Amino acid sequence: MIRAATAVAHPNIALTKYWGKLEGMSRMPSVPSLSMTLDGMSTTTTVTFEGALERDLVVLNGNAAGEKETRRASELLDRVRTAAGFDLRARVESANDFPTASGLASSASGFAALVVAAAKAAGVGWDAARLSDQARRSSVSAARSIFGGFATLAAGVPGRDVLSAEPIDGSIDWQVAISVVVTTLKQKDVGSTEGMAHTSNTSPYYPAWVASAPRLFERARRAVLARDLEALGVVAEESAFAMHASAMAATPALIYFNPVTLAAIERVRKLRQEGTQAYVTMDAGPHVKVLSLAADTAKIAAALREVPGVEKVLIAKPGGPAAAKSGDRP
Ligand code: PMV
Numbered sequence: 001m002i003r004a005a006t007a008v009a010h011p012n013i014a015l016t017k018y019w020g021k022l023e024g025m026s027r028m029p030s031v032p033s034l035s036m037t038l039d040g041m042s043t044t045t046t047v048t049f050e051g052a053l054e055r056d057l058v059v060l061n062g063n064a065a066g067e068k069e070t071r072r073a074s075e076l077l078d079r080v081r082t083a084a085g086f087d088l089r090a091r092v093e094s095a096n097d098f099p100t101a102s103g104l105a106s107s108a109s110g111f112a113a114l115v116v117a118a119a120k121a122a123g124v125g126w127d128a129a130r131l132s133d134q135a136r137r138s139s140v141s142a143a144r145s146i147f148g149g150f151a152t153l154a155a156g157v158p159g160r161d162v163l164s165a166e167p168i169d170g171s172i173d174w175q176v177a178i179s180v181v182v183t184t185l186k187q188k189d190v191g192s193t194e195g196m197a198h199t200s201n202t203s204p205y206y207p208a209w210v211a212s213a214p215r216l217f218e219r220a221r222r223a224v225l226a227r228d229l230e231a232l233g234v235v236a237e238e239s240a241f242a243m244h245a246s247a248m249a250a251t252p253a254l255i256y257f258n259p260v261t262l263a264a265i266e267r268v269r270k271l272r273q274e275g276t277q278a279y280v281t282m283d284a285g286p287h288v289k290v291l292s293l294a295a296d297t298a299k300i301a302a303a304l305r306e307v308p309g310v311e312k313v314l315i316a317k318p319g320g321p322a323a324a325k326s327g328d329r330p
Contacts, residue, residue, distance in 0.1 A: 005120035009112035009322035028156030031213035039319030041098035045113035053089035084122035111142035132164035183260035233279025260309035
């Protein structure tokens with residue numbers, strides 16, 4: 001018996017960040033987060049459950065995945081198999097159409113595409129909330145990539161093990177954009193899971209970050225509802241710098257920025273002084289993401305390409321939800 005489906009999902013950028021997990025629970029965020037799903041860049045994943053396979057086979061961008069990545073995919077597939085009531089192993093083929101060193105979290109679009117394709121192939125009939133909860137169990141940020149436009153993910157509640165992201169309705173049509181400023185082609189060295197565990201274990205500023213994040217999140221949510229770019233940009237910067245400050249205060253310090261990161265931030269501040277609404281955010285890596293009006297991206301990208309050390313600038317508008325491709329057999 002063969003059951004196959006293909007799904008496409010987009011990465012997302014958090015404008016108020018998730019950084020830190022609830023203790024004793026599996027991938028439950030300690031703070032709420034709000035993100036924009038990106039158009040133009042996507043992960044396409046095909047899942048084929050096959051009776052003849054002895055174990056799950058995962059191919060990422062044309063290469064066999066390592067043991068760790070395969071195990072993480074198998075854990076998600078196990079949950080789908082349990083819901084479907086069968087034990088067929090799967091062949092998973094996943095490819096990104098954006099550069100791996102772009103600083104865009106491929107885990108978000110990767111697990112969102114994987115859960116949508118696997119659920120469709122298995123015929124479990126999960127709705128978007130269930131898909132989001134299941135994606136979160138593999139990568140917290142992936143919960144948000146199930147939805148298009150702007151999405152929110154609440155903080156986890158101790159003792160409650162279900163949590164899904166939610167879309168902010170109608171936000172996909174807001175004419176804003178995020179320009180991804182690539183400041184190095186080298187891969188990051190401390191991943192987000194490891195980085196946030198190190199921060200929560202050793203940083204005296206981690207409790208302050210957790211205490212302040214809900215207020216930042218609420219301001220961002222209201223700003224999206226009001227389509228207020230300035231309010232959203234200002235709070236996005238506060239959230240990013242507060243998250244990075246908590247990481248920098250860890251022992252030893254966790255510094256994700258490089259000198260080009262700082263130069264790019266400085267250039268965005270100058271653009272603002274010159275009258276362009278542009279705001280920065282940075283994740284667990286040295287790249288800078290610039291939030292602006294869609295109409296200003298050409299000017300912003302041109303200015304940032306002039307900053308010495310900037311490798312490239314990719315531009316994205318709000319993108320659509322993760323979706324199965326039609327024509328697949330359930
Ligand atoms: O869920 P992860 O492991 O991809 O962690 C994401 C962490 C940040 O990108 C830094 C912030 C966020 O909310 O996406």
